[in-house]
Amino acid sequence: MSEKKVVPVFYDESGNIISSSQTMTKNSSDASSKENTSRIITPPRKINEDISIDVNDVSIMFNLSKNREEGVKEYFVNFIKGKLRYDEFWALRNISFQVKKGDSLALIGRNGSGKSTLLKAIAGIIRPTRGSIKVQGSIAPLIEISGGFDRSLSARENIFLAGTMHGHTRKYMQAKFDEIVEFAEIGKFIDVPLKNFSSGMVSRLGFAIATCVSADVVIADEVLSVGDARFRIKSEERISKLLSGGTTFLLVSHSTGAVKKLCKKAAWIEKGQLKELGPASIVCDHYTQFIRSMPVRAAAAKERRSVSE
Amino acid sequence: MKKTLYEFYNYFPFLKEVIKRDFKKKYYKSILGVAWSMLSPLLMMIVMTIVFSTLFNRTIPHYPIYLFTGNLIFAFVFEGATHCMGCIVGNAGLINKMNIPNYFFCISSIIQSFITLLLSFIPYFIVCVITGVPLNAYMLILPLDFALVFVFTLGLGMFLCAYATFLRDLNYLFQVIRRAWMYITPIFYPIDIVPEPFRFLWDLNPVYIYIKIARDLAIDATLPSEKMLIVGTCYSLLMLGLGIVTFKEKEDRFFLYL
Numbered sequence: 001m002s003e004k005k006v007v008p009v010f011y012d013e014s015g016n017i018i019s020s021s022q023t024m025t026k027n028s029s030d031a032s033s034k035e036n037t038s039r040i041i042t043p044p045r046k047i048n049e050d051i052s053i054d055v056n057d058v059s060i061m062f063n064l065s066k067n068r069e070e071g072v073k074e075y076f077v078n079f080i081k082g083k084l085r086y087d088e089f090w091a092l093r094n095i096s097f098q099v100k101k102g103d104s105l106a107l108i109g110r111n112g113s114g115k116s117t118l119l120k121a122i123a124g125i126i127r128p129t130r131g132s133i134k135v136q137g138s139i140a141p142l143i144e145i146s147g148g149f150d151r152s153l154s155a156r157e158n159i160f161l162a163g164t165m166h167g168h169t170r171k172y173m174q175a176k177f178d179e180i181v182e183f184a185e186i187g188k189f190i191d192v193p194l195k196n197f198s199s200g201m202v203s204r205l206g207f208a209i210a211t212c213v214s215a216d217v218v219i220a221d222e223v224l225s226v227g228d229a230r231f232r233i234k235s236e237e238r239i240s241k242l243l244s245g246g247t248t249f250l251l252v253s254h255s256t257g258a259v260k261k262l263c264k265k266a267a268w269i270e271k272g273q274l275k276e277l278g279p280a281s282i283v284c285d286h287y288t289q290f291i292r293s294m295p296v297r298a299a300a301a302k303e304r305r306s307v308s309e
Numbered sequence: 310m311k312k313t314l315y316e317f318y319n320y321f322p323f324l325k326e327v328i329k330r331d332f333k334k335k336y337y338k339s340i341l342g343v344a345w346s347m348l349s350p351l352l353m354m355i356v357m358t359i360v361f362s363t364l365f366n367r368t369i370p371h372y373p374i375y376l377f378t379g380n381l382i383f384a385f386v387f388e389g390a391t392h393c394m395g396c397i398v399g400n401a402g403l404i405n406k407m408n409i410p411n412y413f414f415c416i417s418s419i420i421q422s423f424i425t426l427l428l429s430f431i432p433y434f435i436v437c438v439i440t441g442v443p444l445n446a447y448m449l450i451l452p453l454d455f456a457l458v459f460v461f462t463l464g465l466g467m468f469l470c471a472y473a474t475f476l477r478d479l480n481y482l483f484q485v486i487r488r489a490w491m492y493i494t495p496i497f498y499p500i501d502i503v504p505e506p507f508r509f510l511w512d513l514n515p516v517y518i519y520i521k522i523a524r525d526l527a528i529d530a531t532l533p534s535e536k537m538l539i540v541g542t543c544y545s546l547l548m549l550g551l552g553i554v555t556f557k558e559k560e561d562r563f564f565l566y567l
Binding site: 164 | 319320322323325326327329330333334337403404405406407408409561565
């Protein structure tokens with residue numbers, strides 16, 4: 001935890017800065033003293049009925065094995081001693097925010113800033129190392145949806161496999177079957193093993209299955225960049241339809257355009273810490289400015305020049 | 310507890326789909342397909358009968374069936390456990406993407422082996438008829454023995470799986486243990502060749518207990534001793550308990566190793 005702590009900036013609807021450090025200072029002191037407090041819910045916070053997602057001081061750590069070439073013997077000796085050393089990597093640090101019911105929040109940030117990790121933690125796939133996450137109601141995670149497919153099975157079989165994975169019954173999936181096939185534009189390939197599909201077809205199918213649901217909370221990770229331009233319009237329409245019925249929506253995207261269109265609010269995560277939270281347009285603009293100000297272009301240009309020389 | 314039951318109920322359709330998928334994939338693109346579940350134990354029995362018949366044929370009545378019974382149960386336990394060990398790593402793609410009960414994959418892999426066990430009983434009864442083992446009413450109690458072995462294997466599989474996900478080396482080590490276990494279990498030799506003072510050690514072997522129960526029922530047409538039934542049941546329940554507790558404890562950290 002050597003990097004300096006970022007104090008998040010919160011904006012209200014009109015763009016005024018709200019002071020925000022109350023949750024932060026409280027946690028910073030005891031953060032390092034407790035090892036594994038994922039089950040212990042520290043300060044009992046009042047949860048209103050209208051809070052859909054409550055992320056409370058969440059930190060997630062990964063072990064990166066150093067993988068130095070020490071040889072099997074030394075590895076074994078260290079293993080016995082319990083001294084296997086890992087680089088601790090904090091993918092997320094002390095993230096806290098709440099999302100109201102029916103609200104839509106986008107997570108933005110650069111590659112590797114921890115957006116997807118946070119999304120997975122909210123979806124319940126990853127358990128936070130510290131802190132707690134509470135979600136009210138059912139969750140429909142649209143996280144790299146095509147990853148759950150079995151490539152040796154046909155599209156038909158995969159629809160039932162992935163559908164039941166989302167917690168639906170076979171009967172429900174049968175009722176939705178035609179709709180999914182039509183939306184994904186699979187047509188006559190329905191009984192063909194997925195390994196013979198084009199990558200676009202696979203992700204279209206994944207999108208169609210994942211969005212045939214009605215859940216209280218929908219979580220989407222870059223799913224909008226699926227398929228060609230025409231399909232993208234279709235999928236954005238479908239997302240807006242999904243959201244019209246008071247669904248809470250969480251989106252990870254690199255496209256600030258899509259974020260502004262689909263979400264009311266945005267949270268900017270930088271190096272695993274919450275930097276800004278507020279109306280989508282304000283946070284997105286700050287983020288874009290930040291990206292522009294970074295010396296990426298200069299460096300890239302320099303590199304290009306040196307290559308060409 | 311209540312949460313687990315609720316989760317099990319909610320995702321039960323998924324469990325069914327996983328079992329179906331694993332079944333389809335098991336013999337994917339093989340010509341004989343599911344017939345291999347019946348053929349391979351039969352062929353194994355024939356090979357072993359040929360190899361060992363000169364040694365033990367005279368001392369053991371109905372040697373082919375003696376061998377067949379032992380082989381079936383032993384193969385079920387260790388194949389089931391082996392598949393179960395790899396099931397979390399093998400389904401990393403799903404586990405990393407969705408919040409689904411991880412133990413479903415364990416259940417499915419044990420059920421795959423169990424289906425093989427049940428199917429093998431078709432050739433089993435055929436061999437019974439050919440070699441002149443009278444079919445008797447006690448054979449109807451065999452499913453009870455299978456239930457015990459199933460519970461035991463599920464527990465063993467979950468226990469091993471919890472550790473094998475962190476330490477992949479366990480998979481290789483387990484194959485060595487399997488081979489060793491095969492020799493200390495009286496599958497192809499009679500228990501009589503074990504010297505009397507050490508025999509109590511053999512009686513502690515859970516796999517042997519289940520094999521003995523099956524042999525008593527099928528070949529000797531007698532009820533197994535109560536002591537054996539009680540010990541066998543205890544082994545099953547203890548193993549399952551150990552498996553579930555270990556799995557639940559380690560489960561939260563699986564994602565770090567996938």
